[in-house]
Amino acid sequence: MGKILMKGNEAIGEAAIRAGCTNYFAYPITPQSEVAEYLARRLPEVGGVFLQGESEVAVSYMIFGASACGERVFTTSSSPGISLMSEGISYIAAAQCPAVFVNIMRGGPGLGGILPSQGDYFQATKGGGHGDYRLLVLAPASVQEAAEMVMQAFSLAEKYRNPVMILGDGLIGQMMEPVAFPEHLATPPVNKDDWATNGMANRGSQRPNLVKTLYLDPEQLNAHNLTLRAKYQRMRQEEVRFEPYNTEVDYQVLIVSFGTMSRVCRTAIDNLKAQGREVAMIRPQTLFPYPEAAVREAAAKASCRVVLSVEMNMGQMVEDVERSVRGQRPVEWFGKCGGEVPTPEEVMEAVRGLLAR
Amino acid sequence: MGKILMKGNEAIGEAAIRAGCTNYFAYPITPQSEVAEYLARRLPEVGGVFLQGESEVAVSYMIFGASACGERVFTTSSSPGISLMSEGISYIAAAQCPAVFVNIMRGGPGLGGILPSQGDYFQATKGGGHGDYRLLVLAPASVQEAAEMVMQAFSLAEKYRNPVMILGDGLIGQMMEPVAFPEHLATPPVNKDDWATNGMANRGSQRPNLVKTLYLDPEQLNAHNLTLRAKYQRMRQEEVRFEPYNTEVDYQVLIVSFGTMSRVCRTAIDNLKAQGREVAMIRPQTLFPYPEAAVREAAAKASCRVVLSVEMNMGQMVEDVERSVRGQRPVEWFGKCGGEVPTPEEVMEAVRGLLAR
Amino acid sequence: MAKGKTFKRPEALRDCPTHYCPGCTHGVIHRLVAEVIDELGVRGRTVGIAPVGCAVLAYNYFNCDFQEAAHGRAPAMATGIKRVRPDLMVFTYQGDGDLASIGMGEIVHAANRGEKFTTIFVNNAIYGMTGGQMAPTTMPGQRTSTSPFGRDAAQVGMPIRVAELLASLQTPAYIARQTVIKPKYIARARKAIHKAFSYQLANRCFSLVEIVSTCPTNWGMTPLDAVEWTEKTLLAYYPPGEIKTPEAAEER
């Protein structure tokens, strides 16, 4: 399993192919257009489908159509583009179709900027679209992890018949790191004959399949929502992923941080350790389901005085941290946004500030 | 101030006119199409602007354009339509333009149903669109309150130069109740010459005004976001609104519920009282800013054993209740969605269930 | 002994009542589509796409795989399907609010890319399902719930002739307009649908059949008056015929 030096955006494209997904629809937007540019060359080599849609709204429904007829499919976009997909994502989740959405976040709101951001945490985890649905949200912190999460995303999407979102910031897309594509993550698509609209004759059935989201009868709609809810509960039980860092020691501060931001925090923690201050971190790898218990338990450690949510935004995940911590410790936020990635020094400063109080 | 028996949808349309807003752009969708139908007849009478846009996406930008040149303007829609406006709402918030959005929620996700729901709580309060912005969200529980909140919304939008959302469920739009339009809520629009693109000559200025959301320099974008954040903090200080019910007594259960659902809870509370069980309620009237302190303090009352968030959805506001309560009391959720409005009997049952534990 | 004809429900149409109003020609269009599917023997590989509009429940009436699109997005869904599964026969069934208003971008681009699916475009000059609002296809002077004083072309423009608009694109396509208000038109509409599906099956081009339809309920007319108004007013503005064929386009 040799390593290749690749841009995150290219690795994401390649990972999808390695995972067995060769259908891609997308609309260009910085900072993720290289995914499309990579796949425009690469997909024809593997007999895949590459199509630039006319808009993100249209793309979300191309994804819906392709997914509903049983094929693996994915798209990539960035913040404003994802907003335009909100309605589509709500439909896809409601129709229980597996599909993978990658959001390489840029600064917002509005047109904002094109530099890294984590400003779409709420949108991804609380449902940018209408109604009760959830995405399974994975947050990579390196190119390698981005590739692996993309590969896993297709099986997760099929396991739950639910859209999965990879939430990375601009740096994940733009930086190069060595990457290897683990072969065991290349899973064959599951059989979808029981629901996918792949043609009755093709599956040897007399019963048409129907992919829909309309339930005019409120009892049926409520029941449908309970089915979805049960699925999300199951995700909460089975899919929570996080990475603890320096939690073995007696730390005074617990940092919670994800994605690229968490790497900055790791360096800050290392530096603080060198200065004799112990700080630990929980890095959620799944943002939904959220590692509530892990955060709560880490916050509960006797030595821990305060919990700090460090984000490249104006304070979004901090609400989930607050929920998780349940008032046991004060919860604070530190962040910047719109391309201003906080430096290790700034994080250290923020930590020292808390300890000085 | 005579009362008129009016459908919520019609009262919303009339309230806007009474508040001094005669510009309306919208796209039809059940269960709020009567707003447009009412205004299609009514606005020509007052020399206002009525335009049916080609889509909700377009409508959100018509609102943006009209608002950016300094005029009062509003739209109404329902769940899927609001999702399509996500990008536009993010832009309008980023550009700090005042505007009023009314979401008469229907069952979701996807096409869902057309009966009442509160399934868009997350979307409204955590920002359906990308980036760090917030809407000021008002949740009426009656036709009268809907009318008043619409009237107030325009001044609030102008006070904060921020979009305001009225979040009502289908019943708020469909039911008739007596309504009066308080004259003191008819405020004249503030002067917007310092920022609105209303033509340099018209404001006797040599300096062009510019309404934009792009900040390519990350420092500027961060600063811009800090400005927005300060505004949202100010809302948290100045605009929190809620209604306590039966909080004077020693209650064992605290219900938190908003909109139509809270009326059902009120009846349940009355009935339970008759049965000798005391239950109180906090009804948030602003969903953002959220009445965190009120919920926390009410939950902290010594007699209170448990907090129950009752919603016409699968559990959304409950997360804000959890955050507010900070682990002092167990927080539970009860709800139904997609048009199945829980009855007072069901709420009573849920309360009794909690007390039996 | 008279030389008569037999007549029965096609296999591709389920034997169940529809929710359409009395005299609404959505029902006729459904039957024609089903008949053509039967005739071509492609029911086992057909995927229909229901719109948001009165035909949203079409999936309950057709006897083949179906997807339900969001309002206006059926062409994008169809694109998604045909690109990944070109062996399937895909048609969208869309109203005029759906296709000509919110879905304008999607249909123009699908047509322009030459996507190999078929659109059955049901133009009844109004939003049926939501209670009779103005559509881009509503006639000048026509009263609807959002044009209560009649559509004012000076304010909101002329009705859009979708078939002609799409036919103006350079990419080859089959585009026809028909109606189903009387048996003579019905026969022609059936032929047009047959042709449209055949072009798709030959992987030849995008195809669209616009069908001028009625909405007695929201027009506030009896079914028979609706037929008459359609013939006099709508057909004058939306003349039936073949607007574009791929052969013609290729000759240019």
Next chain:
Amino acid sequence: MAKGKTFKRPEALRDCPTHYCPGCTHGVIHRLVAEVIDELGVRGRTVGIAPVGCAVLAYNYFNCDFQEAAHGRAPAMATGIKRVRPDLMVFTYQGDGDLASIGMGEIVHAANRGEKFTTIFVNNAIYGMTGGQMAPTTMPGQRTSTSPFGRDAAQVGMPIRVAELLASLQTPAYIARQTVIKPKYIARARKAIHKAFSYQLANRCFSLVEIVSTCPTNWGMTPLDAVEWTEKTLLAYYPPGEIKTPEAAEER
């Protein structure tokens, strides 16, 4: 003594450098628009709308009120402004990705409603700002970053002729196409813009001037080669001229 001409920057254009690439004709188009605004004396009541595309920063260059739209939505914003403030002079400035791809629905409907604003449509057959992806206007065989083997019309259709598409609508409008690659064309483009703004000021109709423009950077050409390629290849497919006038439309 030679009878020469004076030439200077128009008042409606700020005296600052632009971010456009060397030889990019966006700059020429900016100047023409500014000149016409000066000439008509309407700078004090003009609101421009910048697109998302290379011209997103147009608001830094024009010396009048400006709004910045989201990608493709400038016509909807312009509609919002003109409906509530018909006294303002409003123009949108949009690229081909912006207008012809994501913004197709908005431009078709604004044109069809006959909104009284003007669109300056800059067609450079590519997505400039995002690094050279294929646009709906990209020529067959043209290589872009998302059509690395050249646009394949069999797969993604023929380039869209926006001016002709919009001209096919029934609502009266002024629609013209010009280019600015050489002085002779520049004079005509200026006239077309003047006419378009004048129709708006007379509250007459929607107006749009398509301007075939260059993108040396993403075409991978020198500015001079770009001029040549435009003249040979683009103008052959996008011929300059007046495509529709309100007078002609009213005669029909």
Next chain:
Amino acid sequence: MQSEVMFAGFGGQGILLIAKVLAHAAMEAGFEVVWIPSYGPEMRGGTAYCMVVISDRPIGSPIIRNPGHLVAMNRPSLEKFAPVVKPGGVVLINSSLIPVRSGRSDVDECLVPANDLAMEVGNVRAANIVALAAFVSRSRILDYDLVREAVREEFAAKAKLIPLNMEAMERGRQAALAT
């Protein structure tokens, strides 16, 4: 005191209208009132229900499982709602179209051949007004004259229909008091 009336029938019978008239009259009488249509799918036809809640205090839940009274204009409506009416309530049955009874002994069942009576006064479409008048007279939920005024106001724009509707009311009132 709060009372709830369920009006039910099929589309076109003018259910929403008589419910609105009652709500309107109640408002004029100074009561709190809510009118709640059961708005169905985005299509035509089928059944039409409408609940009116009248109270002397602010009205809590607009969702009522057990209404105080029922005005049933067709058979499916009677079958659906008769079982849930509160004991002691009035169940008004449009006997022109409904051949069955409520099967309840704890309610005040009131049979009125509304369609026939309306036909007698000249227009079957006034059956709803007949039923409304009958219901109000029987239940005394509001002052009868107040409701008559509300009907008059409702038809203010089509004044020539007023006499017919007044006549219809009278027939309804008599029928209710006669049974």
Next chain:
Amino acid sequence: MQSEVMFAGFGGQGILLIAKVLAHAAMEAGFEVVWIPSYGPEMRGGTAYCMVVISDRPIGSPIIRNPGHLVAMNRPSLEKFAPVVKPGGVVLINSSLIPVRSGRSDVDECLVPANDLAMEVGNVRAANIVALAAFVSRSRILDYDLVREAVREEFAAKAKLIPLNMEAMERGRQAALAT
């Protein structure tokens, strides 16, 4: 041990490419590595920066305020980044285009006329390779031969450019060791 190199110049000088070559060589040598472009606004021109971080442990923050070394290909780059280089680092200055110095006494300043040397070997566009070779030789951040291999690989598709680039490397190496 972690070292960071900031490569900086203007667009078209091949900054991203030499940064990538270094990163590639480091990866081949078994190090952890990150290559981070400063991707600017969605338009052309202006400055181009790229940071390469090389480490024997997983790399934390990819955002580095104080890089270990600097390769400055034009004057604004030197002025911007020279002040933040860590003490003891190499500051490589393309003296063909940069008339000034870093003004630091605590760094290893290395002047290489990269453009001139590239011109000498036949193509000014190889100035980046000259600078890379010079930097690697002077800093010993990686084995020189490994980097040479990486350059060769980079140009594998345009093989006829390899000799010129090998020659450019050699000039760079000599210049760095000579000063």
Next chain:
Amino acid sequence: MAYLHTIDRERCKGCGLCVAVCPKDVLELDREANTKGYFPAHQARPQDCIFCAMCGVMCPDVAIRIEEVQDESAA
């Protein structure tokens, strides 16, 4: 060979379109409503029917069926 013409009373919505298109004026609407409240069509003058199927082609609700039956006279 003979034909059997049937109209499904319960499926029919009484729109009258078949009545209008019948070239032989065979059809009429009932005075009795079906269970859905519609007044369905029926063959008022069956003897005039030429089994041209116009009515079936027109019916939006596919309520009309025309079958070939064993001709009794031929049997």
Next chain:
Amino acid sequence: MAYLHTIDRERCKGCGLCVAVCPKDVLELDREANTKGYFPAHQARPQDCIFCAMCGVMCPDVAIRIEEVQDESAA
């Protein structure tokens, strides 16, 4: 009456479009870059200039200016 033709060296991006359109072949690009690194245009043969303004009309960067000046000979 005379004219003054000026090219703003710093505003010019050296695209060469003006050079190409000048009917009198007056213009050339510099060999020296400006501070932005572009090689700006200049009037290599000013005496041939007829002040037709073609160059100005073409320049995308409005780097060219032609002013009327007091004709010294006429003064």
